[in-house]
Amino acid sequence: xxxxxxxxxxxxxxxxxxxxxxxxxxxxxxxxxxxxxxxxxxxxxxxxxxxxxxxxxxxxxxxxxxxxxxxxxxxxxxxxxxxxxxxxxxxxxxxxxxxxxxxxxxxxxxxxxxxxxxxxxxxxxxxxxxxxxxxxxxxxxxxxxxxxxxxxxxxxxxxxxxxxxxxxxxxxxxxxxxxxxxxxxxxxxxxxxxxxxxxxxxxxxxxxxxxxxxxxxxxxxxxxxxxxxxxxxxxxxxxxxxxxxxxxxxxxxxxxxxxxxxxxxxxxxxxxxxxxxxxxxxxxxxxxxxxxxxxxxxxxxxxxxxxxxxxxxxxxxxxxxxxxxxxxxxxxxxxxxxxxxxxxxxxxxxxxxxxxxxxxxxxxxxxxxxxxxxxxxxxxxxxxxx
Numbered sequence: 280x281x282x283x284x285x286x287x288x289x290x291x292x293x294x295x296x297x298x299x300x301x302x303x304x305x306x307x308x309x310x311x312x313x314x315x316x317x318x319x320x321x322x323x324x325x326x327x328x329x330x331x332x333x334x335x336x337x338x339x340x341x342x343x344x345x346x347x348x349x350x351x352x353x354x355x356x357x358x359x360x361x362x363x364x365x366x367x368x369x370x371x372x373x374x375x376x377x378x379x380x381x382x383x384x385x386x387x388x389x390x391x392x393x394x395x396x397x398x399x400x401x402x403x404x405x406x407x408x409x410x411x412x413x414x415x416x417x418x419x420x421x422x423x424x425x426x427x428x429x430x431x432x433x434x435x436x437x438x439x440x441x442x443x444x445x446x447x448x449x450x451x452x453x454x455x456x457x458x459x460x461x462x463x464x465x466x467x468x469x470x471x472x473x474x475x476x477x478x479x480x481x482x483x484x485x486x487x488x489x490x491x492x493x494x495x496x497x498x499x500x501x502x503x504x505x506x507x508x509x510x511x512x513x514x515x516x517x518x519x520x521x522x523x524x525x526x527x528x529x530x531x532x533x534x535x536x537x538x539x540x541x542x543x544x545x546x547x548x549x550x551x552x553x554x555x556x557x558x559x560x561x562x563x564x565x566x567x568x569x570x571x572x573x574x575x576x577x578x579x580x581x582x583x584x585x586x587x588x589x590x591x592x593x594x595x596x597x598x599x600x601x602x603x604x605x606x607x608x609x610x611x612x613x614x615x616x617x618x619x620x621x622x623x624x625x626x627x628x629x630x631x632x633x634x635x636x637x638x639x640x641x642x643x644x645x646x647x648x649x650x651x652x653x654x655x656x657x658x659x660x661x662x663x664x665x
Contacts, residue, residue: 282435284522285329290432291365294327295341301425302343307416308388311379312339313395318482319595320399324349325523326426326593329364331478336401338375339366342386350375376404380411392418423598427590428612429524434637436522437614441635441646443475443520444528448649451516455532455656457508461485461500468516476521482595486513491537492628495584495620509535513631517595525595526646527616527633531653540623543579544630548651550575551619552634559615559636559643565605572601576621584629585620591635613638614646 286294302310314324315336325331327339328349335358338350349369351361356371372378383391391408393400396417408415429437447468454467465483472481484497493511506512512532519525537545551572558571569587576583588601591614599607601615618633632651637644648661 282439282522283432284436286432290430293430294426295347297425298327298341298422299343301418301421302341302392305392305416305418305421307390307392307418308343308413309383309386310341310392310394310418310422312341312422313393313399314338315395315399315401317399318480319517319525320395321480322519322523322525322593322595323394323422325364328366330361330366331359331363331523333359333479336399338379340379350379374403374407376401376407379404380407384412388413390414390416392416392421394418394422420598423590423592423594424607426592427597427599428610429592429614429637430612433522433524433592434612434614436520436524437526437635437637438646439522440518440520440524440526441528443472443477444516444518444526445647445649446475447471447516447518448514448528448530449660451514452532452654452656452658452660455512456506457510457534458505460502460505461487461512462502464506464512465500465514468514472518477518478521480519480523480525482517484515486515486629486631487511488628491533491535492541492623493531493630495622495626495629495631507535509533511535511537511541515631515633517633519593519595523593524614525591525593525616526635527591527618528635528647528649529618529631529633530649530651531630531632532656533653534655537653538628540628541630544576544581544621544623544628545651545653547575547579547581547621548619548630548632552645552651555617555636555643555645557642559609559638561609561611561638561640563609565599565601565607565609566603568609569601569603569605572617573619576619581621581623583619584622585618585631587619588615588617590614591616609638611638611640615643
């Protein structure tokens with residue numbers, strides 16, 4: 280049976296209560312949440328309203344007390360199903376920033392928390408809000424921390440997304456054959472994703488290279504060039520299932536011999552995984568976890584060219600980042616995407632395997648059971664993984 284994909288009234292009230300507690304802690308009178316069509320950055324609006332952005336952008340305004348509101352640019356009146364979700368009577372404004380400025384000043388707001396101030400909010404709206412009499416407070420980190428621990432209902436949706444993502448991996452695996460193109464393999468996964476309800480919530484790339492050694496750059500899968508037996512391919516599969524929770528997963532594919540650097544990185548990945556099982560525990564910090572899982576790579580002389588990991592939920596990248604100096608304490612029920620991006624000198628080789636984990640009281644739970652290994656496309660999919 281599929282999990283319940285839209286939150287019930289108790290789940291919605293829990294979300295609002297968590298946000299309002301964070302608002303009180305940071306002394307803000309209202310919270311403005313931004314979301315946009317940019318893949319992976321639409322989820323905060325859905326989290327607080329149930330509305331799914333199809334095009335352009337939207338806001339949710341949550342006051343310290345009283346009913347929340349959704350605000351859209353006028354040109355988006357017929358883009359998206361505005362009856363979705365649980366907030367009635369949306370506002371359509373020719374200039375949402377100017378409308379919000381006037382509305383909030385009339386309401387006597389002193390301090391406005393804004394989620395999306397760093398990446399998401401359109402410049403024209405920011406400029407209008409910056410002219411207001413109230414203070415703008417960057418609320419990206421407090422918002423993410425308030426939603427970081429997933430409820431049991433959310434964790435069901437995370438697991439559903441993970442099952443869909445693994446189905447996409449096995450579709451790529453089944454389609455893999457030298458002579459085909461990178462795009463043909465990606466199409467096999469995308470067919471699965473669309474059929475199982477991801478909609479447009481996919482961000483899929485490939486890291487690849489010749490002679491058993493991938494280069495570090497993420498690329499759009501190539502259309503015309505055939506795959507050679509010795510090419511090393513790592514499809515970065517980042518998707519959200521019907522419930523809107525993002526997960527990330529990747530494993531390498533090749534029919535050839537892997538390079539010496541790739542093998543050493545693969546050995547380090549085995550040690551990273553073992554370290555995460557014990558170090559990803561409630562009470563540890565993001566810094567502690569980073570140090571534990573990055574040690575196998577640094578000891579072999581491989582710097583990490585991408586963040587070690589990050590919190591993930593209805594937005595693809597959430598706070599905290601798993602990295603050096605991040606002293607945020609991990610809590611049971613947090614969901615993390617982990618993907619050490621190991622790079623050899625001068626970018627001659629890299630390995631990038633993604634997994635989505637749940638923080639437990641005594642250690643991490645990997646949400647995928649697929650082994651950390653090199654695949655060649657001829658392995659049997661384990662029974663029961665449908």
